[in-house]
Amino acid sequence: MRPLEDAQEFVLGSCPPKPPVEVARADASGLVLAAAVVSAEVVPPFDNTAVDGYAVRSVDVAEVPVELTVVGEIAAGAAPDRPVGPGETVRIMTGAPMPDGADAVVMVEDSEHLGTDADGNERVRLSASVSAGAAVRGAGDDVQVGDEIFSAGVVITPAVEAVLASVNAQTVSVHPRLKVAVLSTGDELIDDGSPLELGQIRESNKTMLAGMLAESGCDVVDLGVVRDDEAELERVLRSAALECDAIVSSGGVSMGDYDVVKAVLGEIADMTWMQMAIKPAKPFAFGTLTRDDGTRVPIFGLPGNPVSSLVSYELMARPALRRMMGHRRLTRTSLVAIADADFRRQPDGKVHFARVNGVFADDGRYHVVPVSAQGSHQLAATASADAMAVIPDGEGVERNGEVAVLMLRG
Helix, strand or coil, X not given: CECHHHHHHHHHHCCCCCCCEEEEHHHCCCCEXXXXXXXXXXXXXXXXXXXXXXXXXXXXXXXXXXXXXXXEEECCCCCCCCCCCCXXXXXXXXXXXXXXXXXXXXXXXXXXXXXXXXXXCEEEEECCCCCCCCCEECCCXXXXXXXXXXXXXXXXXXXXXXXXXXXXXXXXXXXXXXXXEEEEECCCEECCCCCCCCCCEECCHHHHHHHHHHHCCCEEEEEEEECCCHHHHHHHHHHHHHHCCEEXXXXXXXXXXXXXXXXXXXXXXXXXXXXXXXXXXXXXXXXXXXXXXCCEEEXXXXXXXXXXXXXXXXXXXXXXHHHHCCCCXXXXXXXXXXXXCCXXXXXXXXXXXXXXXXXXXXXXXXEXXXXXCCCCCCHHHHCCCCEEEEECCCCEECCCCEEEEEECCC
């Protein structure tokens, strides 16, 4: 059996990041930056107020209360039309540019409107003393020209996209999203909702894997169910390799299998058939199908048992696909959890991945218990799992002991 780490290293080494492309910012959500972004603008672009209130000279409010003459008003989006002089103030709204002469803002809550005096001047009483810079957001407080605002490897989240918009980054260099084909094979698979006959089963792995691929950020090409016909399977796989960046299939990878998938891939692709030292998901196949232009398209052959297929995708296919899309963090979040039940096992030379439900308890620790059924065919129980507990070879983990987990949610 092949150690999991060796298998992962082999697969990741065969799945380098895709070459960068330049895309419009609006099309880059969820992608990974392939180059640093350096700002050509300042943010904010001008001094502006952080609150609604009155723009003042701080020396005029050193002693309060004080009455000042209101000489104007500035709304957000408007420009000041005159400076603020001694004994004067301007009513100002959040985000509006500061007028010349003013160096602070008194909040509207600390003001009392007095109406107009005998000369027709609007007056206001201010009851708060503020220092220079109070409630003022200075030009370039957030970003300066020449700042590296994001480095290569950063994922473009909505907040990152907002920052890019704020500095007028219209395009960015990113690793492209993968287009990944997914298929199931077998005459026994039924996906049209018709009644089952003896020996038939309903297709489910492809459905699951398509969703997991989409969740991983891939564009999914669903090739459907391909019947046990070697010529048809070869046609589908070659066509997928021309259109897609990677191919994911399930079933037909066990050592004893003689399956059309194994027969066809053995002929048209450079495949490695593995028995990994893990449970579930011991059988796994990986290889590449080469296009006429020399491009090597990775193929992930996952085991047919649904839980094994899920675990194999999480441990092998997902990290490799993420690497191809430029991600630096390839694996799921790992925690050290507390076992709220015994995780007993026998030594067998394998690392076991027990599916668990978990919760953060009042002690601040993540506590886990196994899901109700752990068979590699029992997807219904695994579907509700929050994480996978990593149980090393040996006797297992006792209740209240610490156990490493890989999060499946969040």
